């Protein structure tokens with residue numbers, strides 16, 4: 001077995017920026033053809049596509065709101081039609097709308113749960129039949145340490161990220177007999193646009209709570225995703241891998 005992803009076709013939701021972008025590029029480094037979806041950042045997604053192609057791999061940048069099940073089915077059908085199959089789905093698209101529970105609006109709750117959790121149902125469901133026909137596949141869902149430990153001011157986000165873990169384990173049990181694996185990667189504090197919004201004091205506090213004493217890089221999350229995409233992880237399913245500098249241990 002090797003880490004090579006040659007011959008594999010992958011989809012990364014929310015691959016235009018941040019962790020999704022780093023994942024898409026690293027999957028291509030290991031030989032995969034990679035499609036990314038995005039919500040609004042068309043230029044950034046086209047840049048990711050061009051960078052993947054410059055590595056000699058096939059690429060697609062597809063506008064698709066992750067909350068839309070019908071669109072998820074269309075995206076996967078396009079990949080299967082054009083590339084013959086889908087081997088790996090990385091459900092990465094996600095948002096935050098932080099607030100204390102007393103102040104949280106219904107809209108903030110619904111937006112985060114729908115974008116972060118329903119999206120995972122959408123793409124995992126849409127991928128199941130094509131993966132069954134292909135006699136296997138790997139689904140990798142991006143959760144967060146906050147889904148394990150909770151976080152004041154992020155009850156909507158933490159609920160969505162904890163929900164991902166329960167969903168993934170159920171999916172893994174349902175589809176294991178079809179050789180479809182499903183695992184979770186739970187990042188800690190990673191430098192991206194999402195965390196760029198936090199103020200300096202909060203960031204220093206997060207670093208102090210991280211045994212490795214620093215923020216993570218998106219490429220370090222991508223390393224775990226490459227492993228779970230590859231045949232090197234062929235006997236791993238229903239697992240949660242934290243990539244958090246030890247934060248939640």
Ligand code: NDP
Nearest residue numbers: 014016017018019039040041065066093094144190192194
């Ligand atoms: P960013 O905000 O940097 O990027 C988010 C990505 O998701 C963008 O590509 C964005 O597309 C896409 N996206 C957002 N909403 C939708 C939607 N409705 N449909 C399709 N795509 C969408 O976030 P990060 O890279 O930091 O986070 C990526 C994932 O990692 C998220 O699930 C996040 O919860 C998780 N995570 C991040 C941590 C961190 O410290 N950064 C820690 C733990 C987990 P567009 O560019 O078009 O807006």
